[in-house]
Amino acid sequence: MWTLYEPVHAVTYFAAEARQAYEAAGLRGYWRGYFAGRAAPLGPVGAAPVVAVFFNFAPAMVVRALPDVWERATPAETLAARLAGATDALARLTAGIPAGTVEAAADLLTEAVGRLDPAGRALGAANAALPVPGDPLARLWQAATALREHRGDGHVAALLAAGLGGCEPLVWRAATDLGREVLQSNRGWSDGEWDAAARRLFERGWLDEDGTPTATGVAAYERIEDVTDDLAAAAWTGVDPERAVVLLAPITDACRSVLPPSNPIGLPLPRRHGTGGGPDPAGAQRTPRGSGTNGH
Template identity: 45%
Template sequence: MEPSARRLWKLLEPIHAVGYFSPEPIALLKDAGYRGYWMGYFAARSAPLGVVPAEVVHAVFYNFAFSHVSRALPDAWGFAPPEAAHEARRSGAIAALRRQLGPLADSDDVARAAALASRAALGAPMEGRPLYAALRSLSVAEDPLALLWDAATLLREHRGDGHISALLTAGIGGRESHVFHALATGLSPSAYATSRNIHETEWSALVAGLRSRELVTDSGDSLTDLGRETKAEIESTTDALAATAYASLEPAEIDELIALLRPLTKAVVASGEIPGQSPMGLNLDDLD
């Protein structure tokens, strides 16, 4: 059985991800003045950091090309401040969840799931986790559905910061991490052309770099034994680091949270707005 931290990530990630993919947050970011999807994305996700140079966002996000980040930042702040970006994404995500969940949105299950998830999210360690810490500095909602999204977002970025630490320790660079994941899972390189601006020339160079370290086979289409061992270690370390967020919950409460989230996440996924498998590393084929 998968570790609880990974099972919870699979269930919480789609709830968080409506802030990227659903029409409501995309529309509100446009209404706030941001030009194009990517300006809205970088403005909204980096908003808790405040007005910082593109270099900082590039470093914290880890896996985007600097040219991609710098086309959006700092220009975005000339249209609307970070507070507006955060509020647009947050309000839009909550509206999307309310639509996707229907009657479930106001259920006792949402309230209980939000209470458990927020206890974990607000008690997680901040050290070495810059994006989580920035989000943690902001207030969270009292409304249960809004609190659930806040908690899912905090826990997502807490895990993400830990994942970056695991990648760094394993010597896998940000751009390399996409190739490494794709070769491990069979995800097509085309998934990264739009989402991460990795095109054929860069992809081939990244494969060559991984091959030179004996992580990728000579054919360049799969991982070697060493590559698979490295990938497994990265994921295991990520799970271990993410698990620290759930130390405040009893084992029975973790099981309860998993059970409560499952129908909520399935309802979100049923909307068809969240990619079933994507560069986020999430495969939604099995939420059980």
């Protein structure tokens, strides 16, 4: 389900309409729009709460954006801009998809949000508490956003319980498939901080001396992903997976068209759509299961 709704949310980071909406609101520069847009449901917060809930950004990077962004656009103005930008992007991307499919997908995700438990989920709860838009595209995007932030909160909890800080999951993912050049610069960690995190992973037996993931590390991270999935599962109680795929897959595919092939969200490459864990398209390389870099 995450691979189906995450691309819907992610248009806010990669679609031209989203950038234009933030800039029109006074949030010029990519990272101002990013930090203001994700933090706005929390209100005019300073850097410290955002460092905590975003988790894998270097504190120094967050401090450069917050609370300065609120002098440029209030949280209310930012929320209006992010929803307008995302909705405009989805209108373009889903132009060839029947309106009834979009509305049914929006209803499915909105109902899933209604099943979320907000306890301990700061970002998920703040997004789920926003007024539900009437427009189906806006409702679709907002529901996808609440679901991904709720899931991300659970992922952060699983990482913390495993004794990991904000940088270690990035180092792990870079060693696995995405590459340090993508992750480090996009999350603001210095070379010293990155290398120190790599040493900690080596000391706990997750990485070999050459930075290669060990069997111990792979198994440990799989347990973290299992916990993440378990914590997110309640939203999908009673949902027909076949119907969910039929409704969301064409929307997901359309949204993926604006995502760069290599990005810090860390989505796996697309699978052949289906509910039985069928084979991948011929020749497709798969990234590891997981959400270790999905904006958290």
